[in-house]
Amino acid sequence: MRLENKIIERYRQLFPKETLKESSARTGIQITRVYRLFLGKPMKVHELEAFEKAINEGMSTNPNHSRLTYVLEEASALLTNEELGKLADYFERRVENKKFVRSYIRPLFQETNIA
Amino acid sequence: MRGLSSLERVVLECIGNQHLSYEEILFQSGLQENVCFNIIQALIIRGVLKSVKGQYLINENISPLMMEEMNGLEARKAESLELMEAVLEKDYDKIFRFQKVAMDERDTKIFKAMLSNLESFLKDAHQKAEKNIPLKNRHIVFWGMGELLPMMNQIMKGN
Numbered sequence: 001m002r003l004e005n006k007i008i009e010r011y012r013q014l015f016p017k018e019t020l021k022e023s024s025a026r027t028g029i030q031i032t033r034v035y036r037l038f039l040g041k042p043m044k045v046h047e048l049e050a051f052e053k054a055i056n057e058g059m060s061t062n063p064n065h066s067r068l069t070y071v072l073e074e075a076s077a078l079l080t081n082e083e084l085g086k087l088a089d090y091f092e093r094r095v096e097n098k099k100f101v102r103s104y105i106r107p108l109f110q111e112t113n114i115a
Numbered sequence: 116m117r118g119l120s121s122l123e124r125v126v127l128e129c130i131g132n133q134h135l136s137y138e139e140i141l142f143q144s145g146l147q148e149n150v151c152f153n154i155i156q157a158l159i160i161r162g163v164l165k166s167v168k169g170q171y172l173i174n175e176n177i178s179p180l181m182m183e184e185m186n187g188l189e190a191r192k193a194e195s196l197e198l199m200e201a202v203l204e205k206d207y208d209k210i211f212r213f214q215k216v217a218m219d220e221r222d223t224k225i226f227k228a229m230l231s232n233l234e235s236f237l238k239d240a241h242q243k244a245e246k247n248i249p250l251k252n253r254h255i256v257f258w259g260m261g262e263l264l265p266m267m268n269q270i271m272k273g274n
Contacts (some may be wrong), residue, residue: 023252035133056185080273082273083273089117089189089193092117093117093118093120093193093197096117096120096157097120097122097197100120100122100150100153100154100157101147101149101150101151101153
């Protein structure tokens with residue numbers, strides 16, 4: 001997946017119920033342009049930065065976010081590869097379960113395989 | 116290795132060897148509608164489930180690699196931990212005891228015999244009620260014991 005698609009996906013995970021109008025207000029990008037970017041159109045550098053900034057701001061509202069980032073940095077330096085693998089597995093499972101539960105709106109460029 | 120989430124396992128256990136409709140899976144599992152739908156979709160994408168004439172069944176041609184990923188030791192351990200954690204985090208109707216117990220050799224033997232009785236009781240109870248009690252109404256039961264010193268060493272080594 002391209003970097004810009006990843007950014008959009010993370011943005012949509014963080015703000016799943018946000019309307020195009022709200023996304024436009026948050027990022028300062030025109031509403032029609034936001035719609036196109038959600039469709040997977042290539043981004044300009046300033047647009048990528050605007051989405052990254054919104055993501056960082058959104059995550060910083062969670063007080064445990066910086067704590068987790070700090071602990072992960074320490075863990076990366078101290079723990080063995082095997083221990084890190086176990087932590088990664090644990091996080092992955094928590095994230096997957098959350099994805100099942102959350103009525104997560106996929107970016108428009110992602111096709112869903114529905115049986 | 117992602118393994119299989121406890122939620123995914125519940126859906127697979129509901130289906131078992133049968134062909135079930137979405138509504139039947141929903142009833143058996145007790146999952147919320149959107150969660151059940153998302154899980155089924157994820158399992159189909161992973162090639163574990165397939166859909167035939169509106170009914171879901173487990174794919175019989177799952178690759179050995181995928182089988183190992185789903186049923187391997189690490190995956191089962193992670194799944195058990197997930198459920199044990201859920202029991203610990205329950206804030207009502209919770210039964211959980213965790214104690215460091217001093218037991219002499221004789222009492223250790225008695226305790227192990229009691230555990231063995233408990234296991235056969237649970238096996239019989241399960242066989243008796245299996246057909247009438249849907250998966251969502253079953254209980255999670257776990258037990259275990261270990262010596263403290265080797266476990267402390269294990270923790271120091273980083274498991």
